[in-house]
Amino acid sequence: MVKYVFSFRVPSDYAPHAGTAAEWQAWFGGLGSALVDAGNAVTDYASLGEVGGSGSRMVAYSVVSAEDMDSALALAKDCPVMRVGGGVEVGPVMEVPES
Numbered sequence: 001m002v003k004y005v006f007s008f009r010v011p012s013d014y015a016p017h018a019g020t021a022a023e024w025q026a027w028f029g030g031l032g033s034a035l036v037d038a039g040n041a042v043t044d045y046a047s048l049g050e051v052g053g054s055g056s057r058m059v060a061y062s063v064v065s066a067e068d069m070d071s072a073l074a075l076a077k078d079c080p081v082m083r084v085g086g087g088v089e090v091g092p093v094m095e096v097p098e099s
Helices: 020-034 069-076 080-084
Strands: 002-011 035-041 056-066 087-092
Touching (some): 002 080, 020 056
Antiparallel strands (some): 002 087, 035 056
């Protein structure tokens, strides 16, 4: 299994609503053992260079375990961020051997 980072992005004007936490808890629960690290929310942000365009911002990250990129994308497809016009960037974690 490979670890993948999920970077959750929302429209820059996004504001959470009353049911937001429950939606995320339900989605995380549905990931089961694939969820390696629920990660953290990002409370503020700044950027340098091109990072997804000026119309979006990162709000959180998580780490999951999946067989391959297609499997990781399948896990991300029902993420609550998708319902608010956001997206999930998915990338494999490069394991660095201990020296």
